Amino acid sequence: MAGRFAPSPTSDLHLGNLRTALVAWLLARSTGRAFLLRIEDLDTQRVRAAPEVAARQIADLAAIGLDFDGEPVWQSDRLARYADAVARLDTYECFCTRREIAEAASAPHGDGYRAYPGTCRHLTEAEREQRRRDRTPAIRVRAHGAVQAVTDLWAGEVSGVVDDFVVVRNDGVPAYNLAVVVDDVAQGVDQVVRGDDLLSSSPRQAWLTRRLGGTMAQYAHVPLVLNPQGGRLAKRDGAVTLADLADAGVTAGRVLTLLAHSLNLAGRDESVSPGALLARFDPAALPREPWVLGPVD
Numbered sequence: 001m002a003g004r005f006a007p008s009p010t011s012d013l014h015l016g017n018l019r020t021a022l023v024a025w026l027l028a029r030s031t032g033r034a035f036l037l038r039i040e041d042l043d044t045q046r047v048r049a050a051p052e053v054a055a056r057q058i059a060d061l062a063a064i065g066l067d068f069d070g071e072p073v074w075q076s077d078r079l080a081r082y083a084d085a086v087a088r089l090d091t092y093e094c095f096c097t098r099r100e101i102a103e104a105a106s107a108p109h110g111d112g113y114r115a116y117p118g119t120c121r122h123l124t125e126a127e128r129e130q131r132r133r134d135r136t137p138a139i140r141v142r143a144h145g146a147v148q149a150v151t152d153l154w155a156g157e158v159s160g161v162v163d164d165f166v167v168v169r170n171d172g173v174p175a176y177n178l179a180v181v182v183d184d185v186a187q188g189v190d191q192v193v194r195g196d197d198l199l200s201s202s203p204r205q206a207w208l209t210r211r212l213g214g215t216m217a218q219y220a221h222v223p224l225v226l227n228p229q230g231g232r233l234a235k236r237d238g239a240v241t242l243a244d245l246a247d248a249g250v251t252a253g254r255v256l257t258l259l260a261h262s263l264n265l266a267g268r269d270e271s272v273s274p275g276a277l278l279a280r281f282d283p284a285a286l287p288r289e290p291w292v293l294g295p296v297d
Contacts, residue, residue: 003028009053016225024193063252082174093137139168153220160203185214196221
């Protein structure tokens with residue numbers, strides 16, 4: 001049994017990322033699970049200087065006292081595993097652009113995701129050959145309109161229709177929903193803790209887990225950290241990384257206290273350690289609402 005934290009090395013971790021990592025660590029350790037670190041570096045369009053960024057992320061996690069079992073796993077080292085998984089699925093080529101999908105699909109989900117309407121599902125070989133002359137296709141899995149339910153630790157039962165989602169992008173990169181499932185199954189991850197903006201993707205991933213012979217994980221989606229305007233926290237909101245906060249005189253220990261306080265685990269000025277938080281950790285007592293970040297001092 002294992003839990004995991006799986007950042008993408010696109011930039012330094014901000015307070016929202018660190019808060020989710022802390023909850024993931026607490027939940028794994030409190031349930032006797034190993035805690036793994038996976039570097040999700042497949043998106044070459046967004047990932048720059050991945051080793052350097054990942055090294056800073058790992059250092060920041062250590063600075064607030066989080067430890068991991070084993071060495072970090074890099075997705076870019078696992079391409080053969082993803083190709084093998086795709087070969088085991090019922091798939092088809094898709095030539096649609098995002099704009100075409102947006103025009104043909106139903107209204108987007110709350111996370112902006114639009115379910116695929118099946119435009120390329122029944123193309124003939126001749127039609128596919130014609131379209132290949134103009135576009136490189138993505139690869140979609142046939143879900144046949146399956147309905148999948150998952151149980152989230154805080155949100156309860158979440159059910160969704162599984163569309164024919166992308167498993168390989170048109171640039172040849174394995175898609176997130178495929179890679180994360182392949183890795184979780186291979187690593188024995190049965191506890192998935194992440195931000196609640198990813199809750200709606202859980203039915204797709206749980207369905208794919210079953211298709212690949214795995215067992216559905218236990219999900220726990222953590223409410224996001226928001227800026228004072230109610231938007232999702234981002235680096236543009238100012239000093240929200242450990243490095244920026246250190247420049248402003250805020251130590252990593254102080255950041256841990258603020259994260260713990262936001263989770264109802266410590267007083268606002270109480271000096272704490274992850275071990276001390278583990279002793280008082282109760283998942284049922286964690287707040288269900290987003291944390292609106294005010295001035296950090």
